[in-house]
Amino acid sequence: MVQYQSELDGAFAALADPTRRAILQRLGRGSASVSELAEPFEMSLTGLKKHVQVLEDAELVTTVKVGRVRRCSLGPQKLDDVQRWIEDHRQTLEDRLDRFAELLDRTQGQEK
């Protein structure tokens, strides 16, 4: 199994916010300016731009400044890392869940 660094931290943390997941969802339908991204949210432009910044730092979003407009798009395939981590751990998880049922049976009786 590959050894993962704390690069994942940023990606997972970025995905932990519903606003940011909504931004990714929106960008999945095409690139957008910061203002366009902000439009559906009840939030200041500055506030939303911070979310974009977080996503960019996590390399989930890439942006290009064109004139006075910053165009935002889905970025490098950072989700791959995230997904790979989950896949690696899902197998052991599933294996363990089976035994977990047994464990419960064994210990339940002893519980106070």
Next chain:
Amino acid sequence: MVQYQSELDGAFAALADPTRRAILQRLGRGSASVSELAEPFEMSLTGLKKHVQVLEDAELVTTVKVGRVRRCSLGPQKLDDVQRWIEDHRQTLEDRLDRFAELLDRTQGQEK
């Protein structure tokens, strides 16, 4: 596409911490007590227990108290939700990445 709630928040946030991912990794090799989990970390028992609590709240870990020992195991398949979200979004991500290259070509020339 399924509509995901903010249930994901807790799961993603829980996974954003390397200590907690290490705990999950450890539990993948079998259940453990809180003390056993704490052993490899340079952290107080109380501190580590908080991480366990976060994982339990996120439904990534389940615990049972047996006597004075709390036995921790990998919990319900919450990772499924996380993985499903990523899979749903990966397709649009990949589609978009192709067009992103074009976008870059188009806009790069105009950049200051």
Next chain:
DNA sequence: CTGATACTGAACCATTTAGTTCAGCATAGC
């Protein structure tokens, strides 16, 4: 019963996060 073990809760602290407002700067359009 006594003491050691295993955890738990409360209180505290530093840092980060998520948001705000306001002022400023660069570009686009007339």
Next chain:
DNA sequence: GCTATGCTGAACTAAATGGTTCAGTATCAG
């Protein structure tokens, strides 16, 4: 050139996070 637009930076705030210590409770072992 003037003005509106789109974004950006600084400064501030409230709340959450990640950690600590210390004191307490419950149980197990002898």
